[in-house]
Amino acid sequence: MNAAESRSGPRRPGGKKGKQTTVAGIVIAVVIGGYTLLRPSINEATGWNLPALPGKQVAKDSVAENSPSPVSDQTANPRSVPKPAESSKSSPSRGEAKTQPQRNETAKSPGPLASKMTRGDPDSRADSASAQATQDTSDLKYGLLREIGTDRFMSPAGVLYTPGSAEGHRLEHLRRHTKDQPNRSGKHGVFDGEMEGALATIDKAYEKAQANQRTTKEVDGKRTIYTVDMGKRVGFVGGRDGQRSRNPMARRVRLVLEGNRLITAFPL
Structure with missing residues (x-):
């Protein structure tokens, strides 16, 4: 052994090359970890679908490929290499787990116009229309006139x-033609539905008469007499004659008018 060897001591085989391998492995692990961390954000921002890396195994394979000797394998401490891979592998799942509830909460939370939108609810509009109709008909006689x-x-x-x-x-x-008069001589036409029913039936008969639908017409001075076939039951025939015939169903209406002014009306 010469003097130089005694001063510097024995050289470790492959020392410089082992250090280079360790640095390369750490750089690769950092790059892999950064890619894994940033991949979800890049995909979300650009719409790409970058593939996920297998994490820990990729880091080990990269270090193994760049390691020429067992000495460099020992120098690149296996404990230091997996740690970035583990953190990079678990970070996206935690980030995604945190991001997803925030999106759900945003979707569930009511907007500032939620209270105003209830005003357009169909049930609310129906209730308002019903209340308006009740108010409008309250001023009408028999709800019609x-x-x-x-x-x-x-x-x-x-x-x-x-x-x-x-x-x-x-x-x-x-009103007399909304109740039967069994003791009245002859026939007495009676409308179904009290005054409300009588008024509604007269309106329908008047519209048919104006349209000349199933209607016969007679003129007596200032008065016009219409006999309108309503096509269905509108009352019955009462009085003594009606009682003898067991009060048969009435399907026609007799209208006596002066212009549009009603003189009388009754079922036949």
Whole structure:
């Protein structure tokens, strides 16, 4: 042994090359870890589908390929290489686990217009329409007739009801044809449905008469007499004659008018 060898001591075989291998392995592990951490963000931002790396095994294989000797394998401490791979492998799953609940919470949380949107709910609109209809019909006589003057009422079809007749008003005369009078001589037509039913049936008969549908017409001075076949039951025949015949069903309506002013109406 010469003097130089005694001063510097014995050389370790492959020392410099082993250090280079260790540095290369660490660099590869860092690159792999960075790629694994950034891959979900890059995919989400660009819409790409970058493949995932197998993590720990890739790091080991890369170090093994670059290791020329057992000495360098020992120098590249296996404990230091897997750690970045483990952290890089677990980080995306934790990041995804944290990101997903935030998206769900955003989807579930109501927006600032949620309270206003309930105003457009179909049930709410239906309730409002029903309340409006109730308010509109509360001002109508029998829920149908609109008062256009003192004791003067107009139906939706345009039939006018005014004072007159022995009862004092045409409506009071019409009321007599909503109840049977078994002791009355002859026939007595009775409408179904009380006053509301009688008024609705008269409106339908008037519309048919104006359209000349299944209608016969007679003129007597200022008065026009319509007999309208309604095509269904609208009442029955009462009075003594009706009682003898067991109150047969009435399908026709007799209307007596002066212009559009009702004089009388009854089923036949």
